[in-house]
Each structure stands twice: as C-alpha cells, then as structure tokens.
Amino acid sequence: xxxxxxxxxxxxxxxxxxxxxxxxxxxxxxxxxxxxxxxxxxxxxxxxxxxxxxxxxxxxxxxxxxxxxxxxxxxxxxxxxxxxxxxxxxxxxxxxxxxxxxxxxxxxxxxxxxxxxxxxxxxxxxxxxxxxxxxxxxxxxxxxxxxxxxxxxxxxxxxxxxxxxxxxxxxxxxxxxxxxxxxxxxxxxxxxxxxxxxxxxxxxxxxxxxxxxxxxxxxxxxxxxxxxxxxxxxxxxxxxxxxxxxxxxxxxxxxxxxxxxxxxxxxxxxxxxxxxxxxxxxxxxxxxxxxxxxxxxxxxxxxxxxxxxxxxxxxxxxxxxxxxxxxxxxxxxxxxxxxxxxxxxxxxxxxxxxxxxxxxxxxxxxxxxxxxxxxxxxxxx
Numbered sequence: 001x002x003x004x005x006x007x008x009x010x011x012x013x014x015x016x017x018x019x020x021x022x023x024x025x026x027x028x029x030x031x032x033x034x035x036x037x038x039x040x041x042x043x044x045x046x047x048x049x050x051x052x053x054x055x056x057x058x059x060x061x062x063x064x065x066x067x068x069x070x071x072x073x074x075x076x077x078x079x080x081x082x083x084x085x086x087x088x089x090x091x092x093x094x095x096x097x098x099x100x101x102x103x104x105x106x107x108x109x110x111x112x113x114x115x116x117x118x119x120x121x122x123x124x125x126x127x128x129x130x131x132x133x134x135x136x137x138x139x140x141x142x143x144x145x146x147x148x149x150x151x152x153x154x155x156x157x158x159x160x161x162x163x164x165x166x167x168x169x170x171x172x173x174x175x176x177x178x179x180x181x182x183x184x185x186x187x188x189x190x191x192x193x194x195x196x197x198x199x200x201x202x203x204x205x206x207x208x209x210x211x212x213x214x215x216x217x218x219x220x221x222x223x224x225x226x227x228x229x230x231x232x233x234x235x236x237x238x239x240x241x242x243x244x245x246x247x248x249x250x251x252x253x254x255x256x257x258x259x260x261x262x263x264x265x266x267x268x269x270x271x272x273x274x275x276x277x278x279x280x281x282x283x284x285x286x287x288x289x290x291x292x293x294x295x296x297x298x299x300x301x302x303x304x305x306x307x308x309x310x311x312x313x314x315x316x317x318x319x320x321x322x323x324x325x326x327x328x329x330x331x332x333x334x335x336x337x338x339x340x341x342x343x344x345x346x347x348x349x350x351x352x353x354x355x356x357x358x359x360x361x362x363x364x365x366x367x368x369x370x371x372x373x374x375x376x377x378x379x380x381x
Contacts, residue, residue, distance in 0.1 A: 038351050043346055056219060067207070120166075227277075263275075323367075335349065
C-alpha cells in the first residue's frame with residue numbers, strides 16, 4: 001500500500017512539473033509583424049509644377065493701309081466674330097476701298113494710254129529707221145548732200161528717245177497699277193494662320209491703322225506650356241523618357257499624357273531655374289488657351305536604389321528609423337533617407353539588400369524584441 005501511494009505521488013509530481021513547463025512555454029508571446037524583402041529598384045520621382053496653357057501659334061493681324069473697317073465677314077457675306085474659325089489666307093474682314101478702286105481703275109486706264117503712246121512711238125521709230133537707211137544709201141551714191149543725211153540721223157535719234165521714253169512710261173504705269181492693286185488687295189483682311197478669332201481690337205466703322213492690330217488669331221489645336229524647373233534636377237529630365245501628366249482645372253479630372261517637347265539651353269542665373277516646353281494636342285477643343293495647368297513630371301534615376309514604403313518608417317527625435325526582422329527578433333535601424341515619391345522613399349543609409357524590413361506592426365515593437373512574421377504564424381495580419 002505504501003509503495004502504491006509513493007508511486008502515485010511521484011506520478012502526480014511529474015505531471016505537475018510537465019504542466020508547469022508547458023504553461024511557462026505557452027506564456028511566451030510574440031509580436032506579429034509583416035515583412036518585405038529590401039531590394040534595389042528603379043526609383044521614380046515626380047515633381048509637381050504649375051503653368052499657363054498658351055497657343056503655339058497666335059498672331060495679331062494688322063491693317064496694311066489706313067482705312068475704315070467696314071465689316072467682319074467672309075467672302076460669302078457670312079459674319080465673323082470672336083471664336084469664329086478661319087483658314088489660313090481666308091478673308092475675314094473688309095476695309096473701305098472705294099477710293100482705292102477708283103485709283104486702281106485710273107492706273108489701269110493710264111496703262112492703256114501709255115501702251116497706245118508706245119505703239120505710236122514704235123511706228124515713228126520704225127519709219128525714222130527706214131528713212132535713215134534710205135538716206136545713207138542715197139548719200140553713198142552721191143544723190144543727196146551730207147546735210148540731208150545728218151537731218152535723217154537727227155530724226156532717228158529723236159525717235160529713239162521718244163520710243164525709250166514711251167517704254168519707260170509704260171513700265172512706270174504698270175508699277176503704279178501693281179501698287180494700286182496691292183493697296184486694293186490689302187483692303188481685304190486675311191488670316192496669316194488657321195485658327196479662331198480670339199479678339200477683335202477694332203470695331204466696325206472705326207479706323208484701322210497699320211500701327212495697331214485689328215484682331216488676334218489663335219491656333220487652338222496646338223498648345224504649349226512653358227515651365228521652370230530647378231537646375232538641380234535637370235540632369236534627371238529627359239525629353240524621351242520623362243513621363244508628363246497634365247491636369248487642367250477647367251476640364252475636370254481628365255489627365256492628359258504628353259512628353260517634353262524641348263529643354264531650353266540656358267539657366268536663369270538669378271533663379272537657377274531651367275525652362276522646358278510641353279506640347280498638347282487639343283482634341284475636341286476641350287482646352288482653352290489661358291487655362292491653369294497642374295503638371296506632374298515623372299522621371300527615373302539613372303541607378304537603381306533601395307526604396308521602401310514610407311509608411312514602414314518611424315519618425316523619432318528628429319530622424320527616421322525602421323525595424324528589420326532577423327532570427328525572430330526585431331532590430332532597430334537608424335536611416336538616412338533621400339528622395340520621396342508618392343508612397344515610397346529612397347534609403348541612402350541604414351538598410352541593405354536582403355534585409356527583411358518590417359512593414360506592418362513596427363510601431364508595436366522595440367529593439368531586439370521577439371517577433372514572428374505572419375507567414376510563420378500562418379494567420380492573417
């Protein structure tokens with residue numbers, strides 16, 4: 001009986017010791033974390049800029065002659081106004097040309113008169129030439145005196161001068177016609193480019209003068225944005241690889257994708273800003289020149305770099321920190337960060353390729369505390 005009781009006590013003590021050890025083991029708790037492998041990747045950075053949308057081509061149209069502006073209209077009589085589309089070299093306005101028409105007609109009449117005078121002078125020249133040849137022949141035969149021959153020569157020279165003057169008068173008359181024709185043609189105001197009439201500076205029945213514009217024509221199909229960018233990021237900007245997104249308040253949430261058209265060759269020595277130019281195709285005329293544009297330039301650095309989610313960092317005492325997972329423990333790392341782009345940040349110092357960065361649960365851990373990854377625990381975070 002004593003032996004049985006002694007065996008029961010030993011068994012009870014053994015079970016108690018085992019249970020205590022198991023309970024003590026189960027009492028040890030781990031902080032659950034989620035990790036991400038630290039790798040070097042292509043780092044995309046973006047910079048936000050603002051600018052005004054301009055037309056690539058816009059011109060002020062001037063009157064070539066001083067005259068009253070009679071009307072804004074096409075050749076078919078249809079009225080033109082602001083926002084009216086005009087083709088290149090199309091007439092869109094008329095100046096008073098009554099006096100010009102009269103002057104042109106007079107100049108043309110004068111040409112006819114000078115042509116008639118030229119015909120008469122030509123006949124006189126031809127007759128004097130024939131008479132001179134005849135007188136020379138008679139003089140060689142001794143039929144006439146030298147004085148008679150000299151009279152024929154003198155008449156020929158006179159007729160030659162008359163013919164030359166008649167030719168000169170005709171040329172001058174034609175030049176006057178050409179000038180009068182240009183003045184008359186200038187009374188029809190044409191657009192030098194295809195576009196819309198953005199503004200009319202001179203009202204109908206008011207004087208138009210060559211020193212002041214009549215109207216502004218704007219090509220709204222081809223638009224540009226001129227932007228200034230800091231010279232320190234100029235080396236990262238490339239006309240072919242830099243992505244450009246444009247958002248325009250007046251259009252709504254639509255994002256226009258384009259590229260850099262040109263990088264200007266100089267830098268402003270005062271502001272240290274470089275200048276770039278973007279181009280936009282204005283499909284369906286959604287964009288209005290003069291609109292405000294928000295531009296996002298997206299570019300990649302030349303070399304791959306370590307980048308991690310910015311949310312995985314902890315800001316403490318004026319610096320950034322992070323935890324890495326190693327051997328079931330969390331280790332604190334002090335970081336030196338570089339550029340930031342959206343949700344990611346560039347790490348210059350503090351992390352190495354191959355580290356397991358704690359990206360969730362990092363605010364619950366301390367340096368060298370025991371942790372388990374979600375994968376190890378086989379449960380959702």
